[in-house]
Structures are given as C-alpha cells and as structure tokens.
Amino acid sequence: MQLSMYINGAWVEASNHATRTIINPFDQSQVATAAEGSKMDSDKAIAAARKAFDDGEWANTPANERGEKVRLIGEKVKEHAEELARLETLDTGKTIEESRADMADIANVFFYFAGLADKDGGELIPSPIPNSISKVVREPIGVCSLITPWNYPLLQAAWKLAPALAAGNTLVIKPSEITPLTTVKIFEFFDEIGFPKGVVNLVLGNGKDVGAPLAESTDVDLVSFTGGIETGKTIMQAASSNVKKIALELGGKNPNIIFADSDFDTAVDQALNAVFFHAGQVCSAGSRLLVEASLHDKFVTALVERAKNIKLGNGFDEGTQSGPLISAEHRAKVESYIAIGKQEGATVVLGGKRPDDPALQDGFFLEPTIFTGCTNDMRIVQEEIFGPVLTIETFETTEEAIVKANDTIYGLAGAVFSTNIEKAEFVASRLRMGTVWINDFHPYFAQAPWGGYKQSGFGRELGKIGLEEYTEVKHIFRNTNPQPVGWFG
Numbered sequence: 001m002q003l004s005m006y007i008n009g010a011w012v013e014a015s016n017h018a019t020r021t022i023i024n025p026f027d028q029s030q031v032a033t034a035a036e037g038s039k040m041d042s043d044k045a046i047a048a049a050r051k052a053f054d055d056g057e058w059a060n061t062p063a064n065e066r067g068e069k070v071r072l073i074g075e076k077v078k079e080h081a082e083e084l085a086r087l088e089t090l091d092t093g094k095t096i097e098e099s100r101a102d103m104a105d106i107a108n109v110f111f112y113f114a115g116l117a118d119k120d121g122g123e124l125i126p127s128p129i130p131n132s133i134s135k136v137v138r139e140p141i142g143v144c145s146l147i148t149p150w151n152y153p154l155l156q157a158a159w160k161l162a163p164a165l166a167a168g169n170t171l172v173i174k175p176s177e178i179t180p181l182t183t184v185k186i187f188e189f190f191d192e193i194g195f196p197k198g199v200v201n202l203v204l205g206n207g208k209d210v211g212a213p214l215a216e217s218t219d220v221d222l223v224s225f226t227g228g229i230e231t232g233k234t235i236m237q238a239a240s241s242n243v244k245k246i247a248l249e250l251g252g253k254n255p256n257i258i259f260a261d262s263d264f265d266t267a268v269d270q271a272l273n274a275v276f277f278h279a280g281q282v283c284s285a286g287s288r289l290l291v292e293a294s295l296h297d298k299f300v301t302a303l304v305e306r307a308k309n310i311k312l313g314n315g316f317d318e319g320t321q322s323g324p325l326i327s328a329e330h331r332a333k334v335e336s337y338i339a340i341g342k343q344e345g346a347t348v349v350l351g352g353k354r355p356d357d358p359a360l361q362d363g364f365f366l367e368p369t370i371f372t373g374c375t376n377d378m379r380i381v382q383e384e385i386f387g388p389v390l391t392i393e394t395f396e397t398t399e400e401a402i403v404k405a406n407d408t409i410y411g412l413a414g415a416v417f418s419t420n421i422e423k424a425e426f427v428a429s430r431l432r433m434g435t436v437w438i439n440d441f442h443p444y445f446a447q448a449p450w451g452g453y454k455q456s457g458f459g460r461e462l463g464k465i466g467l468e469e470y471t472e473v474k475h476i477f478r479n480t481n482p483q484p485v486g487w488f489g
Ligand SMILES: NC(=O)c1ccc[n+]([C@@H]2O[C@H](COP(=O)([O-])OP(=O)(O)OC[C@H]3O[C@@H](n4cnc5c(N)ncnc54)[C@H](O)[C@@H]3O)[C@@H](O)[C@H]2O)c1
Pocket: 147, 148, 149, 150, 151, 152, 156, 174, 175, 176, 177, 205, 206, 207, 208, 210, 211, 212, 213, 215, 226, 227, 228, 229, 231, 232, 234, 235, 249, 250, 251, 252, 282, 283, 284, 384, 386, 412, 452, 456
C-alpha cells in the first residue's frame, strides 16, 4: 500500500520524495509506505486552504448543501465500514470489534454535523437603541489545522473534519505519522464526492517537520489538536504567532470511584473495561481506581480474577480481547512506569511484564497490570501512563473520594458507581472533569460535548458546541433611521 498526501485537490508525494514505513504493531510486518512530508508540504497545503477560503466558494455554499456533502462522507464511511475497520486494526492493533464500533461512531458523527450545518440561522437580539436592528450570526473561522493522535486515528479525525466542513471552513489535517491509513482512505471519499479545490488537504509526516508549521503559520486561523499534554503546550506557544484560536484535547488520569453500595458485578466488569479497553490507550481510561475501603479486598480479588483471563492476541482473531501497544517506544515508556510504581512502594498484584506466549513475541504486548497500595503522591497515580496499568487506592468517606479524585492536573473524565443515586449525583457535581459517568464508563456520542477541564485541555468536540468551535461570532447592528450624530456640534 502506497500512501500519498492530498493537496489542492491532487494526490502528491512528499516534495523531497521521503517515505516512512508503516507497521502492524501485532507483528511488526510492513503494511504501507507513506509519503513523509516536510515543512514545504505543509506550507503548500496551508496556501491551498488559504486561497480556497479567501475565494469563498465553500464558505458561501448554502449551509444545507455543505451539510449534504458532509452527509455523503458519512454514507461512504458506512458503505466502506468493514474495509476501514480492517485498515484501523492493521494500523493500531486494536481488535476488529473495536474498529467496527469506531466506524459506526464515525458515520454518526458525519450524519450529526451534516444535520446541524443549516440549523443556526443567527439570532435577532433586542437592541436597546431605538430604530435599529441587531443580529448575531456565526461565520466560518477560516483555515483550520487539524492534528490527530494514533489511538483512535479516524475517529479523532472525524470529530474535527465533520464540524470544520459543516461550518464552511477549509482545512489541512495531519494524522499521527504512525497511523495514517484510514485518514488517507477518507480522503479518497472526499476526492470522489468532490469539494472545491483546496478545501480539504492532507499532509503526512512527523510532528516536528509537518505538524509544527500547521500550528505556527500566520495563514492558519484555528488549530484543533488532540494528543499529549507536552505537545499541546508546544502548540499553544506556536499558535500565539497570530493569536489563532486553539482547541486542545489532551490526556487524562481518570478516577473511577467505587462505593461499597455499588452493584458488585457491574462495578467489577466496568472497572475492567474502563482501564483495559484498547490496552489502556484511551485518553479517558479509568486508570485510577478509588474503592471504598470496606470493599477493597473483595473487589481486588474479583478484578484480578477477571483481568488475568483477558486474551491478548491478533486484533483480527476471533476471541482476542486486547491487542498490543502501539510501538516499541510506547511499550518501553509504559514499562518504565511499572518500574517506577515498584520503586514507589506499590504492589503488583497482576502482570507487570510482557506475556510469555511465543505467538506474541513480535508484537508490542504487555500484560494487564494492577497495582495495589497506591497513594495520591505516587507518579503512577498522577501521570498518564496510557497503557494497561491500573492503580488502586481506597477511601473511607464520600468527601475523601471526591478530594482524591480531583487531586490531579487532569480533568478529562471520571466515573462513580453506587446504587445511592443522590450520592452518585452529588459526587458527579463535585468532580472537576469534562465528562462524568454514573454507573457506567466510556460512553461518548456525537450529540454530547467532549473535552477536558484543567490540563486536559480546552474547547469542546461533538455536540452543538462542537460545531460552534469552528465558527466566529459576529454582531451586525443596523440603524434603520440614520441621522447625523451631532456629537461635535
Ligand atoms: N482528550 C482527548 O479526546 C484525547 C483523545 C485521544 C488521545 N488523546 C491523548 O493523545 C495522547 C496520545 O497520542 P500521541 O502519542 O499521538 O500524542 P502526541 O502529542 O505525541 O501526537 C499527537 C499529534 O501531534 C503531532 N505532533 C507532535 N509534535 C508536534 C508539534 N510540535 N507540532 C504539531 N504537531 C505535533 C503528532 O505527529 C501527532 O499527529 C495521549 O496523551 C492521549 O490522552 C486525547
């Protein structure tokens, strides 16, 4: 498979003809050769998007027609869902069931924003000035840079592409350099559906050379970034070049609070899913378990019993419940946290090592790992590990659970399990997080906003607000009976 960039309505190789090998993290086999762009390619893509926006064809296309094009992308995703899911599994190692679920979600995201495209007709506001009409309208922002991570490649791209296009912007997207397959594929759909030249552009390559210009360029009006906190900070600084708008969807260290009065089997099952889904490589993974002290021993025993049976394997194989980590470097980082946890005095009660299974030796696998005896001052409790590693702490009172849960620089998501709904709602109201689940973990969908408090970022994706992120607000005031002001006599 050869992967090219898409700039100004044409498929192109990297200006310097550089390429990158894309591998399957299950066995390190080569799955594609991708163009490896440079700053020159990003600059070309930005220039194309700038011209397309300034020409105004897409921004001035009636909103219902823009919505129709966005809907067609959703139709294509639905039609090619199995092919896309297979590409995603090949690229990320996640199970094919997970990839299929992602594709269903992605189609819905395009349908949702397609439907929203023509719903905001502006607002007349009651002007306090006689003989005047005052209205507020939303307009596209301009050129948008969209930068995405490797853990949910097409899903995170869709959360940005669909609202950016529905709102009438032009764009340049850069997927993670290690997982470009499905983003390239969706550009085939854009090409078939037909957008004005320069409206949609795709660049491939690493963050330093290809991503940085997308954040720095003074020809870009907005950068929407999903990825790690350190990259987010760099992007914030770069975006100051022209005070461009920014949306940052960063990491998390998400608490999962289990009260003794929760439904035991549900809470154990959900706690398992919260942290070990996609090998823990989920921004909102429930990697920090807070269990009411009286329930701790029973809960840990049940959790370990379940977690030790998680079947690791090839994402394409029936029965595989978890794939590998994304890369050798990432696994080494997760392993270094396991070593840190041991040094900090936490106890490994499960995993903590690579699996022995000979069939898994070429993949970047790591066993589901559980630490008990954790405290909030430990690095393994405070820092995002982004792997199959769970830390367990206890609490005695509701207040202690809330204080411990909020004791983090992050604020992406959290959950509370209890059959006492008043208590659960109270805890939810006190958690400083963008999403709180009660008696569940993980649900997200196109209709509800997604984003973080604190250092998990700012701005929201999805929901009505997810479209508004890609608009500017304008107040238009009209004097219906113009007269000289007479201020200066
Ligand atoms: N909040 C959310 O919704 C959400 C969703 C998914 C992932 N994430 C976070 O993403 C992280 C994992 O993804 P990752 O390892 O790909 O993140 P990353 O920050 O390393 O990379 C993300 C993207 O940024 C690019 N990039 C790197 N340096 C850049 C620079 N200087 N300028 C511009 N672009 C640059 C990369 O090439 C990639 O495309 C985790 O922290 C996870 O929590 C957050």
